[in-house]
Amino acid sequence: MSTRDEITAGLAEILEEVAGVNPSDVAEGKSFTDDLDVDSLSMVEVVVAAEEKFGVKIPDDEVQNLKTVGDAVSFIEKAQA
Amino acid sequence: MTHAFEVVVTGLGATTPLGGDVASTWDAMVAGRSGVKPLTQDWAEQLPVRIAAQLAVEPSEVIDRVKMRRLDRSEAVALIAAHQAWSDSGMADAGLDPERLGVVVGSGIGGAQTLLGQDDILEASGPRRVSPHTVPMLMPNGPAAWVGLELGAKAGVHSPASACATGAEAIAWGLDMIRSGRADVVVAGGTEAVIHPLPIAGFAAMRAMSTRNDDPEAASRPWDKNRDGFVLGEGAAVVVLERADHAAARGARVYAKLAGAAMTSDGFDIVQPDPTGTGSARAIRMALRDSGLSASDIVHVNAHATSTPTGDMAEIAGLRAVLGDHMVLTATKSMTGHLLGAAGALESIATILSIHHGIVPPTINLDDPEDGLMDVAAHKARHMEIPAALNNSFGFGGHNAALIFARP
Numbered sequence: 001m002s003t004r005d006e007i008t009a010g011l012a013e014i015l016e017e018v019a020g021v022n023p024s025d026v027a028e029g030k031s032f033t034d035d036l037d038v039d040s041l042s043m044v045e046v047v048v049a050a051e052e053k054f055g056v057k058i059p060d061d062e063v064q065n066l067k068t069v070g071d072a073v074s075f076i077e078k079a080q081a
Numbered sequence: 082m083t084h085a086f087e088v089v090v091t092g093l094g095a096t097t098p099l100g101g102d103v104a105s106t107w108d109a110m111v112a113g114r115s116g117v118k119p120l121t122q123d124w125a126e127q128l129p130v131r132i133a134a135q136l137a138v139e140p141s142e143v144i145d146r147v148k149m150r151r152l153d154r155s156e157a158v159a160l161i162a163a164h165q166a167w168s169d170s171g172m173a174d175a176g177l178d179p180e181r182l183g184v185v186v187g188s189g190i191g192g193a194q195t196l197l198g199q200d201d202i203l204e205a206s207g208p209r210r211v212s213p214h215t216v217p218m219l220m221p222n223g224p225a226a227w228v229g230l231e232l233g234a235k236a237g238v239h240s241p242a243s244a245c246a247t248g249a250e251a252i253a254w255g256l257d258m259i260r261s262g263r264a265d266v267v268v269a270g271g272t273e274a275v276i277h278p279l280p281i282a283g284f285a286a287m288r289a290m291s292t293r294n295d296d297p298e299a300a301s302r303p304w305d306k307n308r309d310g311f312v313l314g315e316g317a318a319v320v321v322l323e324r325a326d327h328a329a330a331r332g333a334r335v336y337a338k339l340a341g342a343a344m345t346s347d348g349f350d351i352v353q354p355d356p357t358g359t360g361s362a363r364a365i366r367m368a369l370r371d372s373g374l375s376a377s378d379i380v381h382v383n384a385h386a387t388s389t390p391t392g393d394m395a396e397i398a399g400l401r402a403v404l405g406d407h408m409v410l411t412a413t414k415s416m417t418g419h420l421l422g423a424a425g426a427l428e429s430i431a432t433i434l435s436i437h438h439g440i441v442p443p444t445i446n447l448d449d450p451e452d453g454l455m456d457v458a459a460h461k462a463r464h465m466e467i468p469a470a471l472n473n474s475f476g477f478g479g480h481n482a483a484l485i486f487a488r489p
Contacts, residue, residue: 020147041151044213 002054002080004028007073010053011046018045028070036069056080082341082371088259089489091333092170092321093430094162094270098314098417101138102165106417106427107434110442111462115298115416117312124278130290132297133276134314134418151214152227153192154274158317158423159224160231163268167232170321172266175331183236183264184229185255186319187247189422189476190275192219197279224272228319236264242422244476245387246344247271248318249425249484253342255322265327270319270426281313287352289389301419302446303386303412304393304454311387314418318426320433325489337433340469340487341372347479354392354475358399361473361481365403368483374469376404379485381441381470383432386412387419394451396473401455409465411458415445425474425482432472432486440464 002010012026019042025035032038038046047058050072056079058066066072095102098116099109109116116134125131140157141149149157163186167173195218202210217223222240229238237258241250248271255269284290291310293300301312328335345367347360354361369376382400386393393412400408413431420427435441440462447459469487474480 018147018150020145041213048209 004073004077007054007076008069011050011069011072014046014049014053018042018049026069028068028073030069031067032069050076054080082373084260086260087325088256088322088339089325089328089335090320090337090339090433091323091328091335092166092172093336093433094165094169095316095318095427095430096136096138096158096161097316097318097420097427098134098137101143103430105137110413110416110431111440113416113443113445113460113462115445116314117297117300117418119294119297128278128281128285129292130281130285131294132291132300132312134312135276136315151218153195153218153223155188155192155272156218156224156227158274159186159272159319160227162270162272162317162319163228163232166268166319166321171333172321177266179233179235181236181265182232182234183255183258183267184225184232184234184238185241185251185258185267185269186225186228186272187241187251187422188221188224188272189242189244189247190273190280191221192223193275193280194277195219197277228268232268234268243480244478245419245421245424246474246476246480246482247422247425248427249429249472249474249482250344250480252320252322252339252426252429252484253344253482256339256342259322259324265324267322268319269322270317271423272317273421273423274315275421276313276315284313291388299446301388301415303384303388303415303444304451304457305447306449306451308388308390308393310389311414312418314420316420316427317423318430320426320429335489337436337486338489339484340374341368341485343367343371343483345481347481349479352477354395356391356395358395358402360479361396361475362399362402364481364483365399365471365473368471368485369403372485372487374485374487377407378469379404379471380408380465381435381467382408382410383428383435383470383472384410384412385473385475387414392475397454406455409441409456409458409463411441412444413442415447425472428474429472429484429486432470436467436470436486436488439466
């Protein structure tokens, strides 16, 4: 189990690694595509890396609902519960 | 033959075993330095061939880490060479219409390192861990597509694949694009990056590669009686071809004219060159006719000469049959190794600079020349006036490409 802040920080690490996003830009309100410039192929990498890091499954048909960092944090938090 | 449009070379770019750009590569060539070194990677220990001409400058020193994640090594080096050539040509400020800009960049083997690396991941960790960038990284048109994307080319992006003739064929297709009116400027060249155990094992299994593991710098020795195969090299070379009046109108620096080109096929064997040199001779003859020059104008040849026992002298037969015996030859693969799909483009750059500077780079390691060889700039560079020169490239599959460059 991780707190929302821990999940956000973990996502920030992944986003920096796969897409070169500055960790200080990563916040719950930010959109992956519009604010952080993560394209669809990089989003696939983020999802796979997040599954591994947080020990959860993120089904492909769920990914389209993860518009913002906060959406992803909520999904991961729920999946870990 | 007269053509509606003359085509000139206005930009050069390369990253090679001799240097990270054209200037350092050319300086090393003229000095006769070898780019061949031992392979120190763990995987090389079990291979019969443990030498190669690896890049002098790693692509990761030029391209940022995140972008490198989505580039096969062959794409990364193609981009580096293309950006250098583009910048060298001064085209960025020329206001070129993107619909008049074409790209022709090919590779002999393509994204093999990605294919093999991702297969390792598939086997070890399953399909979900395979990179979503795999397909655009391994597709053979990937390098051309990346160059087209980054330079904004919209006249067409093409990727010839003709093994070791690819780089030269790319330049010939670029010439054709401009002459036929489909583009005013074409960025053309070749790329290759397959220093990996599988391609090496494959070439070694054909007994095509030198096994002179204890003396890497002496391993690539075209036309020498003791040659025992080619040395694999990696890198990319790209030229900017431009319609001559377009270049003149913007006051561009012109290195040379691309006076003529021809491509033929042997129809003889899937890998062996026709030992009579008939197919290559036909390419040279057609390129000469295409250029409108006469045989006596061609005073220098940058030969294909890969250092294999069978190929080197077949080329001599073709040269002699068409042009005669008056040329000064060189084989720069003695220094760069064999860059496969990039070789024809890199050797075109060497040919262009030979004309531009009046210097023929040496053929190193030619200690005991074959009988019946012509005049070769052995060991030391030769200074001479070069009004026109020929670059030959041949490839597995029976591809023959001949390019003739001339003083503008």
